[in-house]
Structure formats: C-alpha cells, structure tokens
Amino acid sequence: MKKTIDPRIKKTRRYLKEALLSLIKQKGFDAITVRDLTQEADINRATFYQHYQDKFDLLDQxxxxxxxxxxxxxxxxxxxxxxxxxxxxxxxxxxxxxxxxxxxxxxxxxxxxxxxxxxxxxxxxxxxxxxxxxxxxxxxxxxxxxxxxxxxxxxxxxxxxxxxxxxxxxxxxxxxxxxxxxxxxxxxxxxxxxxxx
Missing domain, CATH: 1.10.357 (Tetracycline Repressor; domain 2)
Incomplete structure (x- = not known):
C-alpha cells in the first residue's frame, strides 16, 4: 500500500521548491542561503531542516x-x-x-x-x-x-x-x-x- 504524505508536508515542500526556483532566477543558486529560502517560502529554519539537510539537498530533490x-x-x-x-x-x-x-x-x-x-x-x-x-x-x-x-x-x-x-x-x-x-x-x-x- 502506497504511503500517503501529509498535505502540510507537501505544501511546505512545494513552497520551498517554488522559493528555490524564484531565487535561482533572481541571483543564481550559489548566492542562495537557507535564510533566503526560508524568508521567500515564509517558513522558519527549523521547518526547513525537518525536510532538507541543506540547500543542495533541496536542489537535488x-x-x-x-x-x-x-x-x-x-x-x-x-x-x-x-x-x-x-x-x-x-x-x-x-x-x-x-x-x-x-x-x-x-x-x-x-x-x-x-x-x-x-x-x-x-x-x-x-x-x-x-x-x-x-x-x-x-x-x-x-x-x-x-x-x-x-x-x-x-x-x-x-x-x-x-x-x-x-x-x-x-x-x-x-x-x-x-x-x-x-x-x-x-x-x-x-x-x-x-x-x-
């Protein structure tokens, strides 16, 4: 049976992925920080690290x-x-x-x-x-x-x-x-x- 993902988790990951793309377009991946991502996605750092190890993990996923x-x-x-x-x-x-x-x-x-x-x-x-x-x-x-x-x-x-x-x-x-x-x-x-x- 396929495991369903909590809708809140899906929503948070979607916001972070959207933030990542928006920031890459603005200034390129190398210049992005986790703080930039959390501000753009309007979440806190602790929430970010519940989902991804770092910005590279977010990019890879x-x-x-x-x-x-x-x-x-x-x-x-x-x-x-x-x-x-x-x-x-x-x-x-x-x-x-x-x-x-x-x-x-x-x-x-x-x-x-x-x-x-x-x-x-x-x-x-x-x-x-x-x-x-x-x-x-x-x-x-x-x-x-x-x-x-x-x-x-x-x-x-x-x-x-x-x-x-x-x-x-x-x-x-x-x-x-x-x-x-x-x-x-x-x-x-x-x-x-x-x-x-």
Missing amino acids: TIDDMLLSMATYVAPKSMGEFTENKDSSPVFERLFQFIYENAFFFQVMMGEKGVPSFQHRMLKIIQQFMNERIDQLHPHPEKMNVPKEVLIHYISFANLGLITYWLENDMKYSAKYMAKHLSELSVRGLLYVAKFE
Missing part, C-alpha cells in the same frame, strides 16, 4: 522529482509509437508538452543563472532513453553505419539543443509543432528537412 515525472510522462506506451509511420512522434509530443506545462522550472534551470549540472542530468536521461530504444529497434547495433554511442550522443545533444532553443525563445512554437519537426529531423534527417537534396 527538486531536480530528481521533476526528471522522474518527466521520464514517467514521456515514456513510450508501446513499440508502435516508434515503428508506426506518423508525422509526429507521440513521445516527442509528450516531451514538449511536459516541458511546456513546467516551463518556469525548465527556463530557470536551463537559463542564464540556472544550474549547469541540471542540463547534464537531463542529457543523461535522454541518452539512456535513446540507448534503450536503439536496443529495442535494432537487434544488431554492430551493423549500424555509425557506432551506437556516436548516434546516441548526436541525437541526445540535438534534442537538448532544440529544447534549449525553444525555451530561450519563450516557446513561440507549439509543443506539437516542435515535436513534428524534431520527429522529421530524427527520422528523415537534415538534408531532407532543409531540402538540400
């Missing part, structure tokens, strides 16, 4: 919670999502939709005063995801035209770069639009999309 939620939300529902011929990948649609719904978090974490380790952690999740999909779709990766790890790094950095571009430009395109074009780039390639051929 905030990132872990978001990335776990993202991985769960985006995860493929079936192999057909990769093999069916569609204009847009449902997985990419869910990815951009999740980021859109949590835009403030991602814009802060990946912004100018954001946390550099966050992008690295997000990149690792994309790489793990791509590695699993290639293993499922390609039973003989040694027969690929490029080594599997090269392909994984290429696709992962391209995905992260496109997400960063989208966030930096205030998501001027819809999540569905971005998913469609990421799907085309991933499946058909640069030459086809740019009409170089």
